[in-house]
Amino acid sequence: MQKFKRIHIIVMDSVGIGAAPDAAQFDDAGTNTLLHISQAKHGLNLPNLAKMGLSNICKLEGVNTVDNAMGYYTKMQEASCGKDTMTGHWEMMGLYIDKPFQVFPDGFPQELIEQIEQFSGRKILGNCPASGTEIIKQYGERQMKTGELIVYTSADSVLQIAAHEKIIPLDELYKICQFCRDITKEGKYQLGRIIARPYVGTCKEDFTRTANRHDYALKPFGKTVMNYLQEAGLSSIAIGKIRDIFDGEGVTRAIHTVSNMDGMDKFMEILKEDFTGLSFTNLVDFDAKFGHRRNAVGYGDALEEFDARLTDVFAALQKDDLLIITADHGNDPTYKGTDHTREFVPLMIYSPQFKANGELPLRKTFSDIGATVAENFAVQMPKYGQSFLDKLI
DSSP states (O other): OOSOSEEEEEEETTOOOSBOTTGGGGTOTTOOHHHHHHHHTTSOOOHHHHHTTHHHHSOOTTOOOOSSOSSEEEEEOOOSSOOSHHHHHHHHTTOOOSSOOOOOTTOOOHHHHHHHHHHHTOOEEEEEEOOHHHHHHHHHHHHHHHOOEEEEEOSSSEEEEEEETTTSOHHHHHHHHHHHHHHSSSGGGOOSEEEEEEEEOSSTTTOEEOTTOEEEEOOOSSOOHHHHHHHTTOEEEEETTHHHHTTTTTOSEEEOOSSHHHHHHHHHHHHTSOOSEEEEEEEOHIIIIIITTTOHHHHHHHHHHHHHHHHHHHHHOOTTEEEEEEOSSBOOTTSSSSOOBOBOEEEEEEOTTOSOOEEOOOBSSTHHHHHHHHHHHTOOOOSSOOOOGGGOO
């Protein structure tokens, strides 16, 4: 019997809660995204997440522990070999990734650059990790004169190409990005995403990225719980980055967002709709705007802003709703470099129908979420993961 009509997953992108047991293998020993943010802020004001048991998972400065949590809480350990967004989300939906996606924190090998230059007939600028807005300020005016391609990356497994729409037509940019996708699907260049980043403007003071961005993602290596929901005629609604992360696989409806708060606005609208199935939201600002930029105070402010929205979320939940709040990896803004960090992630679960509460056992794979979703909706169970549905009473 179906216990919940709707399950809502909110992923606080990169909100880790302490170094995983194998963190040293990733050069991440001692990391703790949430703890170190709470210390940098000299205390966090997170009353709603506190009610859900966040500080019971790991004591955070300024965040109270509770004797009777508003639901259930624990932490999850990533089983897959990686600490990137795609690996974390794919694992949540029942996959195990045994080979990490490739990252190029110092730029791409010359061999790959030469392949792109030969195919496109254009030279390449940049070839470094960079902010998308900053790199077009740095190279955009030169690109307008020379027609070179601006190639850059980040701490994620991604190759991005910025191109002025009046200098390099969209059709040409998309063709080049498709070529890049074709040659980086596997092996030593296996990249999670290729992204076309078109922009317009006359000079570095007014360059603006346009809505013509296009992502060329890898498809999941196997079927996920989202596919099983879709095949069963149930909803699988992707809010924010989720559609791109899964390359549309298993998505019955995709909703674009431009920020954390826009994502929460869109999620609140979904709560008003009548459907049976899953809503899956990613809040990427935590990672993109604060984790990678090593802005601990800004990160803390964003967490407080998110927490404040939960008051309305709790009020809007129906009795047969289940809310799951978690994360996909860490990104400790007090740690060296700008990369993700290998951490446990929090898992907080609430439904208005709960009659009990408390701490669940440690989840040894993110796939336990997918298994729980699958069992609730009586669809095919994923190969990995152990459902905790029977623990939610």
